[in-house]
Amino acid sequence: MHNKNTDVLPTIRLNDIPEVEVSLHQQIGPPCQCIVAPGDYVRVGQVIARSDHPMAVPIHSSVSGTVKEIHHVVSAVGEPIEAIRIESDGKFEYDPSIAPPVIESGEDFVAAIREAGLVGLGGAAFPTHIKLNPPKGKEPNVLLVNAAECEPYITSDYRIICEKPNQIIDGILAIMKWLEIPTAIIGYEDNKPLVHRIFEHELGRRTFKTGERHDIRIRKLRTRYPQGAEKTLIYALTGRKVPPGKLPHDVHALVLNVSTIRHIGLFIKTGIPLLRRRVTLDGSALNIHGNFNVPIGARVRDVIEAAGGVREEPRKVIMGGPMMGHALDRMECGTVKADNAILVFGSEETTIPPESACIRCARCVMSCPMNLLPNGIDQASRRKDLEQLNYFHVMDCIECGSCTYVCPAKRFLNQSITDGKKLIHSEKERYANEQRLLAASEKVSSGKEKQDQPSAE
Amino acid sequence: MFVLPYRLSVAQDILIPGLIIFGAALLLGILIVIISILFKVPRNAKKEALMDALPGANCGGCGFAGCEGYADYLLLPGANTGLCSVGGAECAREIASILGTEAVEPEKRIVVLHCQGTHDHTTPRYEYLGTRSCHSAHNILGGPGSCTYGCLGFGDCVAVCAFDALCIKDGIVHVNREKCTACGQCVKACPKKLLRLLPVTATVEVRCSNEWPGARTRKVCNIGCIGCKRCVKECPVEAISMNGSLAVIDQSVCIHCDACVSVCPTHAIARLE
Numbered sequence: 129m130h131n132k133n134t135d136v137l138p139t140i141r142l143n144d145i146p147e148v149e150v151s152l153h154q155q156i157g158p159p160c161q162c163i164v165a166p167g168d169y170v171r172v173g174q175v176i177a178r179s180d181h182p183m184a185v186p187i188h189s190s191v192s193g194t195v196k197e198i199h200h201v202v203s204a205v206g207e208p209i210e211a212i213r214i215e216s217d218g219k220f221e222y223d224p225s226i227a228p229p230v231i232e233s234g235e236d237f238v239a240a241i242r243e244a245g246l247v248g249l250g251g252a253a254f255p256t257h258i259k260l261n262p263p264k265g266k267e268p269n270v271l272l273v274n275a276a277e278c279e280p281y282i283t284s285d286y287r288i289i290c291e292k293p294n295q296i297i298d299g300i301l302a303i304m305k306w307l308e309i310p311t312a313i314i315g316y317e318d319n320k321p322l323v324h325r326i327f328e329h330e331l332g333r334r335t336f337k338t339g340e341r342h343d344i345r346i347r348k349l350r351t352r353y354p355q356g357a358e359k360t361l362i363y364a365l366t367g368r369k370v371p372p373g374k375l376p377h378d379v380h381a382l383v384l385n386v387s388t389i390r391h392i393g394l395f396i397k398t399g400i401p402l403l404r405r406r407v408t409l410d411g412s413a414l415n416i417h418g419n420f421n422v423p424i425g426a427r428v429r430d431v432i433e434a435a436g437g438v439r440e441e442p443r444k445v446i447m448g449g450p451m452m453g454h455a456l457d458r459m460e461c462g463t464v465k466a467d468n469a470i471l472v473f474g475s476e477e478t479t480i481p482p483e484s485a486c487i488r489c490a491r492c493v494m495s496c497p498m499n500l501l502p503n504g505i506d507q508a509s510r511r512k513d514l515e516q517l518n519y520f521h522v523m524d525c526i527e528c529g530s531c532t533y534v535c536p537a538k539r540f541l542n543q544s545i546t547d548g549k550k551l552i553h554s555e556k557e558r559y560a561n562e563q564r565l566l567a568a569s570e571k572v573s574s575g576k577e578k579q580d581q582p583s584a585e
Numbered sequence: 586m587f588v589l590p591y592r593l594s595v596a597q598d599i600l601i602p603g604l605i606i607f608g609a610a611l612l613l614g615i616l617i618v619i620i621s622i623l624f625k626v627p628r629n630a631k632k633e634a635l636m637d638a639l640p641g642a643n644c645g646g647c648g649f650a651g652c653e654g655y656a657d658y659l660l661l662p663g664a665n666t667g668l669c670s671v672g673g674a675e676c677a678r679e680i681a682s683i684l685g686t687e688a689v690e691p692e693k694r695i696v697v698l699h700c701q702g703t704h705d706h707t708t709p710r711y712e713y714l715g716t717r718s719c720h721s722a723h724n725i726l727g728g729p730g731s732c733t734y735g736c737l738g739f740g741d742c743v744a745v746c747a748f749d750a751l752c753i754k755d756g757i758v759h760v761n762r763e764k765c766t767a768c769g770q771c772v773k774a775c776p777k778k779l780l781r782l783l784p785v786t787a788t789v790e791v792r793c794s795n796e797w798p799g800a801r802t803r804k805v806c807n808i809g810c811i812g813c814k815r816c817v818k819e820c821p822v823e824a825i826s827m828n829g830s831l832a833v834i835d836q837s838v839c840i841h842c843d844a845c846v847s848v849c850p851t852h853a854i855a856r857l858e
Contacts, residue, residue, distance in 0.1 A: 206726035443712075457711040457726050480714045510718075540716045547721050 131280035134408055135320070137418040139287050144434045145216055148191050148425030149462030150176065151203060152210045155247040155255050157183030162212055168195045171223040173401055176212055185245045185255050190403045190423035191216035204447050204461045205454055211462065214425070228399045237306035244395040245402045245465075250274060250285075250356065250385035251452055253466035256392070259382060260307060268382035271303055271312040272365050275323055275386040276349060276356030279449035282469045284406035285386050287419045289316075289323050292390050293330040297344070299393030304341040309382065312344045315365045319351040353451065354528040358383050360497050372524045387468075407467060409435050413442040413474035422463060428470055429459040444478040446471040451529040484537045492531035492541055498524050502531035502541045509548030514555055522548045631683060632656050638679040640671045644747045646768025659684065667691040671748075671766040693785040694767040696750075696760055697857060699794045700779045702735040703755035706808040723776040730756075731805035734795040736779055742771035762858075783857075788841045791816075791825075791832045793853040798830050803851075810853040816845035 153159035160177035164170060170189040178186040193216040201211045229240035242257035262268060273296075277285040289296065300312050316323040327346050336342045349355050349364050359370045361383060368379040376383050384392075391402050405424060409432070410417045416436030428445065432438060446453040447467050463470075492502035501520055508516035525545050532542040593599075635656040643651035647668035649658055658664055659680060666680045667689035674690045681688035713722055713729035719741040727733035738756040750764035751771060758771075758780070771780045779794055791810055795802045799811030812830025824838035825845060832854070834845070845854045 202726075455711070483716070510716075512720075540721075543715045543721055543725075547716075547724055550724055 132283050132286075132319075133281070134410055134417050134419055135283040135286050137283075137287075139291060139406055139419040139421050140435075141421045142423075142426070142431065142434045143218065143220060145191065145423055145426045145430050147193075147196070147213060147215045147427070147430075148189075148423055149201065149427055149460075150187060150190070150212045150214065150425035151201075151462060151464055152177050152187065152212065153203065153207075154187060154424075154465045155183065155185055155253045157181060157255065159209060160184055160187055162198050162210065164195050164198075164212065166195050166197050169193070170195060170214060171221050173223040173226045173403060176214075183255055183258060185242055185247060185257065186401075188245050188401045188403055189214060190425055192219050192221040193217040201461070204456055204464070206457075216423075222400075226399045226401075228397060229395070231306065231396065234306045234308070237302070241392060241395070243401070244391065246388060246391055246395070247402075247465050248385055249387040249391070249402075249405060249466065249468065251448055251466050251468060253464070256384070256388055259377075259384065260303070262377035262382070266377040266380065268307065268309055268377060269311070269380045270366060270382070271300065271307075271309045272361060272376075272381055272383045273300060273312060273314040273386055273389060274356050274358075274361055274383055275314055275316040275320075276361060277320075277386075278317060278351070278353045278355040278357075279451050279469075280353070281410045281471055282408050282449045284408045284419055284468045286320055286323070287406055288387050288390050289320075289326055292394075293326050295393035295397070296386060296390045297327070297330050297334065297393070298397055299389035299391070300344060301340070301342065302392060302396050303382075303384070303389070304343075307382070308341075310341060310343060313365050314344065314346045314386075315349050315355075315361055316346070317351040317355055318348050324348065353530060354497050354526070357497060357526050357528060359526070372521060402465060405465065405467070407431065407463065408469040409472070410469065411442075411446075411472040411474075412477050413438045413440050413472045415439050424465055425462045427460055427462050428456065431463065431470060432459070432472060438472060440474045442472045443475045444471075444473045446473070451533070452527065481538045483539055486539060487537050489536060491534045491536065495530040495534045497528060497530065498526060500525060502545065505548055506539060506541050506544045509544040509551065512551060514552060517548045517552060522552060525549065629660070632660060634683045635659055635680060638672075638676060638683060639669060640676065642671050642747050642766075642768070644671060644766070644768040644770055646670050646766070646770065665689060670694060671768055673766075694782045695762060695765050695785045695787075695857075696767060696769075696771055696780050697783050697787075697790055697792070698736060698758050698760060698779055699781060699790070699792055700734070700736040700757055700777075701792045701808045701853070701855065702730065702732055702806050703757050705755070707731045707735060707756075707806045719774075720776050728777075732795055732802070732809065734777060734779075734793075734797075735806065736777065741774045741776070742780055745770045745774045784836055786841075787836045787839065787857060789834065789839065789843060789846055789854055789856055790836075791834055791853055792855045793831065796829045796831050802830070808851055808853060811851055813850060815848045815850065816854055819844045819848045 152162060158181050160179040162177045164176045170176060171192045172189060174189045175186045176189045191214055193214050196213040196215050198210060198212050200208060203209045231237050231240055238257050238261045241260060246256040248254040275289060304312055314327055324346050331344060347365055354360055358376060362368055362370055362376055362381050366381060370376060370379050394400055404421050406419055407422050408419050420435050422431050445456045445459055447456055447470060449469055450471060486503055496502055505520045505522050508520060527542060527546060529542045535541060639652040641652050647655045649655040667677050669676050670691050677690050678688045708731045709729050710731050711729050715721055717739050719737040719739045722728045722737050722739060728737045736757040738753050740753050742758055743751045743753060748764050748766050750761045752759050767782055769782060793810040795809045802809040802811050810831050816832050817825045822838055822840050824835045825832050846856060
């Protein structure tokens with residue numbers, strides 16, 4: 129197993145969390161509006177924030193206790209957001225209204241999943257109900273279950289497969305039933321051979337009704353980062369290529385992370401929405417490594433302390449994996465739905481060698497899963513050359529970090545590519561603003577002309 | 586002594602090749618002359634003169650792509666002759682005499698950094714080990730400094746300055762007032778928008794850009810504007826207004842009495858020198 133230290137460690141439930149800080153922006157799309165007030169008593173599973181925007185999903189309280197304040201904070205990625213601080217009373221009293229959803233059609237199913245507050249738990253936090261509701265004519269004919277978990281250190285998905293396989297199968301069967309998908313393929317990496325046996329055993333002990341869709345295949349993939357990236361996985365499992373700028377439903381595929389599917393399975397059987405998630409804690413600065421089941425919103429510092437504390441002053445704390453995650457500037461921020469790991473490194477693992485000039489070895493080109501030219505994008509980005517950035521398809525970069533990892537000159541390729549993407553975004557915004565202003569001024573001038581005309585007559 | 590492989594014949598080995606090369610050169614030279622006459626581009630004497638009059642720094646401060654772009658624009662009727670801040674009044678007069686119009690003198694301006702957060706006044710929030718560029722650091726949680734409005738000190742502005750007027754000292758940018766030509770390249774390069782052009786006559790400025798409330802500003806920097814409004818009350822000509830909790834001086838109203846400088850408790854308002 130490449131650089132995974134916690135795969136054999138069973139998940140420990142962490143309830144010793146004094147308070148949670150639930151961010152109101154936990155998915156791609158606009159933030160939710162808070163519907164509780166300071167002083168309210170909330171129970172586990174109670175909706176505390178929602179929004180009417182089609183992309184948004186409701187946010188539930190992960191603890192029972194009193195709402196302390198709704199305040200402005202800076203999120204882990206540096207954007208200003210609103211967050212609800214709830215002090216836990218430690219009782220974890222469930223909301224009495226939690227009940228299995230009544231589902232009679234595909235639309236019911238998608239609406240119910242939205243109420244469960246589900247987002248892609250692999251890290252992207254893309255709302256699941258949007259994925260389950262593809263545009264007309266692009267209905268998926270295959271469900272791809274992403275159990276690759278290709279990033280080093282992270283083992284939270286693997287622990288879910290080991291511990292809750294029945295709920296995963298429940299979830300897969302429900303999606304196949306309501307979305308009328310004939311086939312499901314579970315893709316796993318060959319460094320986790322147990323996954324195959326677990327699912328085979330789980331499928332073997334089930335009996336299926338006649339007519340029930342249960343064509344679930346289990347496919348082994350080569351252990352190779354980033355095998356679990358959406359487009360890479362689709363190609364590896366089905367041979368279909370997603371064109372640049374397109375989504376999986378354009379090739380009639382639906383990709384869901386195994387943790388997301390587990391929560392779908394749990395929700396349709398019990399009605400429990402997304403409240404807690406498995407988080408891998410690893411890194412040299414920690415006393416105890418392992419997988420922990422934490423309430424969403426628990427502060428990083430509280431999670432680390434409840435899990436056993438640190439043995440040395442952490443030098444780098446990463447939320448997410450070492451490749452795709454982002455380093456934190458403080459440990460007070462709350463965990464969000466998409467966090468699958470917290471990595472706490474001491475000084476020995478965090479030395480970064482100095483950057484040197486590109487030696488044109490093309491190792492970044494060989495390593496790029498999207499077949500881009502990272503060296504070219506890097507140069508264009510440092511020159512702030514928008515034309516070249518577009519020419520090199522910078523927006524297709526998935527920021528997996530493979531190029532930076534293999535670079536013998538230790539160039540910060542990923543950082544400069546990300547800068548390039550941001551440059552294009554800001555340029556697009558600037559252009560859109562200019563166009564808006566132009567349109568507005570034209571409107572004003574044409575309005576004036578119209579006003580002038582009658583007076584001239 | 587080296588030995589030639591064969592006997593050298595003056596006529597065969599030197600004269601003939603020499604003549605061939607000379608002849609070819611002559612032929613090509615004549616061809617060049619003929620082609621240059623055939624494809625002659627009519628030259629604009631006025632533009633040539635304008636190009637000579639302009640400083641030739643190609644800084645883009647006028648808003649055009651280099652001095653040639655500005656010269657092309659100047660040939661249009663009714664063009665503004667006062668856009669070259671590098672050349673100043675002298676250049677404007679020269680341009681006006683070439684074009685036969687009245688000289689519009691460019692307003693003399695200077696670039697001022699709206700931040701005083703040196704290492705003594707601020708603390709790092711995290712250790713930044715990435716690309717040594719303000720643009721890149723700004724994209725990572727707003728940069729490593731305690732104040733996310735403050736100067737990052739990686740020198741994106743220094744890199745674009747064509748006049749060697751900027752330098753980094755104690756983590757912030759210093760402007761050399763003699764060398765600065767107000768071309769505005771650094772203004773565009775700064776991701777924090779801290780470098781702004783002020784009239785050269787300005788003597789005081791709120792050298793802070795932090796819009797946070799006072800208590801929060803105080804925590805991250807001890808020379809930042811805390812929005813106490815004492816300068817607003819003290820100003821005899823009402824040149825100072827508040828933008829949230831940041832004081833802003835209207836330089837067109839300021840009478841350079843320095844009253845605000847003496848009352849500012851954090852020394853965020855400073856004399857420009």
